[in-house]
Amino acid sequence: MKLLKTLMAGAALVVGLGGMAHAQDKTKVGFVYVGPVGDFGWSYEHDQGRKAVEEAFGDKVETTFVESVPEGADSERVMTQMALSGAKLIFTTSFGYMDPTINVAKKFPDVKFEHATGYKQADNVSTYSARFYEGRSVIGHIAGHMTETDTIGYIASFPIPEVIRGINASYLAAKAVNPDVKMKIVWVYTWFDPGKEADAATALIEQGADIIMQHTDSPAAMTIAEEKGILAFGQASDMKQFGPNARLSSIIDNWAPYYIARTQAVMDGTWESGNTWDGIKEGMVEIGEFSDKIPADVQASATALKDGIVAGTTHSFTGPINKQDGTPWLAEGETADDGTLATMNFYVEGIEGEIPQ
Amino acid sequence: MIRLEPRTEPSRAMIALTPILAVLATMIAGGFLFSALGKNPIEAIRMIFWDPVLGEHAFYYRGQILVKAAPLIMIALGLSFGFRAGIWNIGAEGQFIMGGVIGAAAGLALYPSESIFVFPIMLIAGTLGGLLWALIPAYLKIKFNANEILVSLMLVYVAFNFLAGMVTGPLRDPDGFNFPESRSFQQWDAASNPELIAGSGIHWGVLVTMGLVIVAYILLTRHIFGFHIRLAGQSPRAAKFGGVNPNKMVAICLGLSGALAGMAGLYEVTGPAGKLTTTFPLGYGFTAIIVAFLGRLHPIGILLAGLLLAVTYVGGDVIQANLSLPKASIQVFQGMLLFFLLAVDVLVHFRIRFKRGL
Numbered sequence A: 001m002k003l004l005k006t007l008m009a010g011a012a013l014v015v016g017l018g019g020m021a022h023a024q025d026k027t028k029v030g031f032v033y034v035g036p037v038g039d040f041g042w043s044y045e046h047d048q049g050r051k052a053v054e055e056a057f058g059d060k061v062e063t064t065f066v067e068s069v070p071e072g073a074d075s076e077r078v079m080t081q082m083a084l085s086g087a088k089l090i091f092t093t094s095f096g097y098m099d100p101t102i103n104v105a106k107k108f109p110d111v112k113f114e115h116a117t118g119y120k121q122a123d124n125v126s127t128y129s130a131r132f133y134e135g136r137s138v139i140g141h142i143a144g145h146m147t148e149t150d151t152i153g154y155i156a157s158f159p160i161p162e163v164i165r166g167i168n169a170s171y172l173a174a175k176a177v178n179p180d181v182k183m184k185i186v187w188v189y190t191w192f193d194p195g196k197e198a199d200a201a202t203a204l205i206e207q208g209a210d211i212i213m214q215h216t217d218s219p220a221a222m223t224i225a226e227e228k229g230i231l232a233f234g235q236a237s238d239m240k241q242f243g244p245n246a247r248l249s250s251i252i253d254n255w256a257p258y259y260i261a262r263t264q265a266v267m268d269g270t271w272e273s274g275n276t277w278d279g280i281k282e283g284m285v286e287i288g289e290f291s292d293k294i295p296a297d298v299q300a301s302a303t304a305l306k307d308g309i310v311a312g313t314t315h316s317f318t319g320p321i322n323k324q325d326g327t328p329w330l331a332e333g334e335t336a337d338d339g340t341l342a343t344m345n346f347y348v349e350g351i352e353g354e355i356p357q
Numbered sequence B: 001m002i003r004l005e006p007r008t009e010p011s012r013a014m015i016a017l018t019p020i021l022a023v024l025a026t027m028i029a030g031g032f033l034f035s036a037l038g039k040n041p042i043e044a045i046r047m048i049f050w051d052p053v054l055g056e057h058a059f060y061y062r063g064q065i066l067v068k069a070a071p072l073i074m075i076a077l078g079l080s081f082g083f084r085a086g087i088w089n090i091g092a093e094g095q096f097i098m099g100g101v102i103g104a105a106a107g108l109a110l111y112p113s114e115s116i117f118v119f120p121i122m123l124i125a126g127t128l129g130g131l132l133w134a135l136i137p138a139y140l141k142i143k144f145n146a147n148e149i150l151v152s153l154m155l156v157y158v159a160f161n162f163l164a165g166m167v168t169g170p171l172r173d174p175d176g177f178n179f180p181e182s183r184s185f186q187q188w189d190a191a192s193n194p195e196l197i198a199g200s201g202i203h204w205g206v207l208v209t210m211g212l213v214i215v216a217y218i219l220l221t222r223h224i225f226g227f228h229i230r231l232a233g234q235s236p237r238a239a240k241f242g243g244v245n246p247n248k249m250v251a252i253c254l255g256l257s258g259a260l261a262g263m264a265g266l267y268e269v270t271g272p273a274g275k276l277t278t279t280f281p282l283g284y285g286f287t288a289i290i291v292a293f294l295g296r297l298h299p300i301g302i303l304l305a306g307l308l309l310a311v312t313y314v315g316g317d318v319i320q321a322n323l324s325l326p327k328a329s330i331q332v333f334q335g336m337l338l339f340f341l342l343a344v345d346v347l348v349h350f351r352i353r354f355k356r357g358l
Helices: A002-023 A042-060 A073-084 A095-107 A132-146 A161-177 A194-206 A220-228 A256-268 A296-311 A338-342 B012-036 B041-049 B058-084 B092-109 B118-144 B148-168 B204-222 B224-234 B236-241 B246-270 B284-294 B299-323 B327-349
Strands: A027-032 A061-066 A089-092 A112-116 A125-130 A151-156 A182-187 A211-214 A231-236 A247-253 A275-278 A285-287 A328-330 B002-006 B350-354
Touching: A027 A042, A027 A073, A027 A256, A042 A061, A042 A089, A042 A231, A042 A247, A042 A256, A061 A073, A061 B299, A073 A089, A073 A095, A073 B058, A073 B299, A089 A095, A089 A256, A095 A112, A095 A125, A112 A256, A132 A151, A132 A161, A132 A211, A132 A231, A132 A247, A132 A285, A132 A296, A151 A161, A151 A194, A161 A182, A161 A338, A182 A194, A194 A211, A194 A220, A211 A220, A220 A231, B012 B041, B012 B299, B012 B327, B041 B299, B058 B092, B058 B204, B058 B224, B058 B246, B058 B284, B058 B299, B092 B118, B092 B148, B092 B246, B092 B284, B118 B148, B118 B246, B148 B246, B204 B224, B204 B246, B204 B299, B224 B236, B224 B246, B236 B246, B246 B284, B284 B299, B284 B327, B299 B327, B327 B350
Parallel strands: A027 A061, A027 A089, A089 A112, A112 A125, A125 A275, A151 A182, A151 A211, A211 A231, A231 A247
Antiparallel strands: A247 A285, B002 B350
């Protein structure tokens, strides 16, 4: 009798656990995007990361996303809704989601949040970003060689450290190979607005730029470059289809490995809050295939630069570098530390114009 | 050839029913849209209209509906007076922005004071900011007969760039790593417009909006000002003979709508948005125009229309996340609402005649 009871209890336990295991079968992962997934830039690449998570875990995960979520009050609602619907891990993929992410994370201590490009962490909020500036060095190097008017046009979004870092890194790399190079910068105050991005590209071309770089999310500038017969680089995504002749190379964001690793960590219960800042070496930043227009020797030197960054022998910010006003920043051979890079709010010497203040 | 012929006496019942017909038509056309995208149309419509109000997580969404509806209703109430009098303030978005910026600036000048006067001062400054911004088109209209539609609309872009200049310059958070944002008002008690009951979504702006609906109702139906407004709209000549000064009307209508938009902007910045950023204006000023017309320019109608539109916003997020629908499809759906409203309106006021030749 006793044996029977034990057996039954055991069976019940097994059934119970089985049921629980079934309920936990699917880990829900949510993604909040600032642009449409069809922007073929920033949000598109995050969505590629989401799809990679689905592919990697198959039936074990269920992903959801909401696109074109305005930064601010609306994003808080979207995140709350995801958490309420059972998401265990939520990626919020734009800087402006920082405070909303922290607010919602307070209300859902059991849900893990991952905020891209921000600086506020909590027990259940990690931050992550990529060292895009490493990619900027490589394309800046190419642009310095390729420009005939010695003028590079740069479409900048917001004057925040990440964007300024990119401008400085591109300029330093271009100037290293072409001392006469100038950089024209247009601020558009948006991440995604194909109309404004196209206008900015046109304005830069009128100012003599024959190569366009951008820190915005759509391929609009690439399309204009193709039309006007000048050169450009893919941003966030390869963008080759938008400028088969114009595109020289690209900086590609590859979020998939990180997203898969973090989802795995939530499944295993090993997720911990932290700050990740990965670059070319870890594969979070990739350099797109070189166009045939780039001469072989430039391709070789650009590859060497990239290899140096991967090996750790080259740093995008290596002294001597002065700030724009001529005050010394880095001494001969000195490299910038992450703290300074994370808060960079000055141009390096040689860049004309002022950061909007 | 098709011709529209005015009906001599449009049916009053039909005029009142127009918004409801428009909503029904939107549901039907939206259903086709969603099924064309491969989703179950009934489920999609249910998620938009039912889930936010009575669904599983409605306890959260209901508060969010109020958060979205309050600024829409507040702005639309102000606009409705001008619209009735034939004065077209299309730039409420700009006044909303200026209210937020000026109000925030007044507050930040007092940082880090914990005085109880900080928030009232911000509120007054924000309201004045919106008011003065709206008086620019009013002045140009009175002085030079400049078209207020164009002037007020173009001032939206001026206001936006002013906002961008402020958050990257004087009003930028000195401890914010150069990110284009002001200090957080949510984390500064004296300047915050918090949720008054946790989870309810109700903040000061929601309460004030409810009060304003009543005030507007009384003004419109029981006060001489409401009478003048209606008179000016229906028969400008009669209004003139009745002693209504059209210039004064322009100033009052634009000023009033600007003040309310400015106030809404301040509540938004200190409450749901929490800080000044270039992304705090979510288009409330433009959407409020739809709300005003959907509500038949009547305070009670505007209240209902604001709530309805807020439901489609909250519900739009629900179906986006649950059915993986693109954002654009939700926007098309919301656009249909205005389209059908205008279409039904035309059919109520006009008869369609088919004629041969010219």
